[in-house]
Amino acid sequence: MILTKEQQALLDGAQGETMAKVVKTLVMYGEAFGAERMVPVTSKYGHTVISFGIGVMKPVYELYDQLLAAGAVSKQPFSADPRPLDKNIPSSFLQDVVFKFMYSQQDRYEDQLRKLGLMDDNAYTCACYLPQAGNVPQRGEVLSWAESSAVVYANSVLGARCNRNSGIIELMGSIAGFVPEFGLLTDDGxxxxxxxxxxxxxxxxxxxxxxxxxxxxxxxxxxxxxxxxxxxxxxxxxxxxxxxxxxxxxxxxxxxxxxxxxxxxxxxxxxxxxxxxxxxxxxxxxxxxxxxxxxGYPCIWKDLNATPKLCFMGCPHMNLSQLKDWTVRVEKALAAAGNKKVVIPTVFTTAPGVAKEFRQTEYAARLEATGVVLSTICPLMYMNNPLSKKMPVITSSNKLRTYTSARFYSDEEILAKITREGK
Incomplete structure (x- = not known):
């Protein structure tokens, strides 16, 4: 790989051993994919896919402490994927105990993110590109992101340029201010x-x-x-x-x-x-x-005929038009079924900025009246433990279906189940 004089100086230790390791990591990453040079990260904001303080990620916390000690922080303010916890989500006592144990490092990790360059304490969403989230890349800008649903949206709908990086690589790109040029950063790619x-x-x-x-x-x-x-x-x-x-x-x-x-x-x-x-x-x-x-979708529920105990909508997070549309759809379906509230505990998830704007509309009270819970949680993180895995959870998100035990139904089927069927 051909580096500029400034990049080579960083690799040689001009800003210390830690920054040299950051650059070396990016060089090795780029060489693995045949990159011949680095290109500047030109977006105003970054994003990190790692938002959960799970106890077993000790090496990550130690790495971030090393970066902070060396002053190797992000050159861009950044957003992060959704938090894994929300006390408003229906859960059992045992689940609460498991969540507390699993995410025992959440406070420590969020403190590290703030010091590394987190935009603000409400910058937690997988849909960071929504206008209310404040991280909308411009066409042609080079990003250093990893969240798969955000990368594909930024590339496709916004016309920005970003490879599908890993959670650590994305942060290192923001720290260094450049990323290896290959794949979706190139015209041919x-x-x-x-x-x-x-x-x-x-x-x-x-x-x-x-x-x-x-x-x-x-x-x-x-x-x-x-x-x-x-x-x-x-x-x-x-x-x-x-x-x-x-x-x-x-x-x-x-x-x-x-x-x-x-x-x-x-x-x-x-x-x-x-x-x-x-x-x-x-x-x-x-x-x-x-x-x-x-x-062809498999269902890994132990009892395929079990009554669903929870429904998640919003993976990735719903935008404002979806929240309004689904409020009306749920209201009409409940009225047609002769019910006042949803018959399955249901959670709509969205970005904090979208939730704030939604709560300022007439739709917020109407959605609450249906019994649906509005949350900014990451449904995937809620499901990522043995107790939640055993729960019969339904969703219309193919991402949530793919990574968890949640069972997939179409939007129309979900609407019927949460307003009248139950099963």
Whole structure:
């Protein structure tokens, strides 16, 4: 790898041994992927995927203490993934004990994040790119992020440039101020390897379509044709909400870090099908294919007929339009069923900034009246323990389904279950 004089000086120890190790790590990372140089991180803010103070992460805390002792802090203020705990979420006494034990280092870790450069104490969300979260990258900016759903959104919808890094690598990129140039940071790396032709009879469920695409193309870049028929050609708040969930499913059910939507996402609008590589394979998605994908999901509940004890919506976090829309949908479904409150404990999760703005609207009291809990928690972290794993939890998030024991249902099925069915 060819380094600038300033980068080489850092590697040689000009700012101390700790910074030299940071740069050496980035160099080794880049060389593993064939990078020939470093490029500056140009975004105003960073982001870290590690937001949970789990007790077994002792090496991480020790590493961060070393960085802080050496003054090796982030050159950018940064946001972080959601906190793992919220006392308002329904839980048993035993679960509370487990949570307290599991996340015994939460206070210590959050103190480290503040010293390393955390934006503020409310900067905890996986959807850091939402306007209310205050971390919206501009087109063409180079990022050093790792959160898969944020990376794919920033690359695809915002037109920023970021590889799918690891949690430690992302912080080191922000500390050094540069990252190795390869993959999705290059023009060639942003070319589409697959064409996805949509032939459904209606707008497909974002989670199912993302899952289908992710499992087919894996880490490659898809160019999706036909979705603009349903979403239009403007990146409205509703369209962005759809693409947020589509991308998160593609990133978790595969390893997609970038997608192009014909006539809609920035690079597809500018370059069109010239983005597609020659002889790229075509994947046709119709109603039958989506049904096949959905029917193939495993359920690891011990009792497949168990009554759900909890429902999570919002992985990644819901945006403002989704909260408003779901408030109305739940109200109407409850009225039709003759119920006043949801029949399954239900949690909608969102970013702190979105929650603050939502609570200033008429919808907040209406949602609360339905019995739905609004939270800024990370559902995945709630589920990531033996007791929660045994709970029959349902969700319409393909990301949560993939990483936990939560059972997947479509939005329509979820609405029916939480307002009238129970099972």
């Amino acid at each position: 942003r070319k589409a390897d697959w064409v996805v032709e949509l032939r459904t009879s209606r707008l497909p469920d974002a989670q199912l379509l993302g899952s289908a695409v992710g499992m087919k193309v894996l880490e490659k870049v898809p160019y999706v044709k036909g979705l603009d028929k349903w979403l239009g050609t403007e990146l409205t708040e509703d369209a962005c909400a759809y693409l947020k969930d589509f991308g998160a499913a593609a990133a978790s059910n595969g390893s997609v870090g970038l997608y192009h939507i014909d006539h809609l996402t920035p690079e597809a609008v500018d370059a069109g099908e010239s983005l597609v590589r020659e002889n790229a394979p075509v994947y046709v998605v119709d109603d039958a294919e989506l049904e096949r994908i959905k029917n």
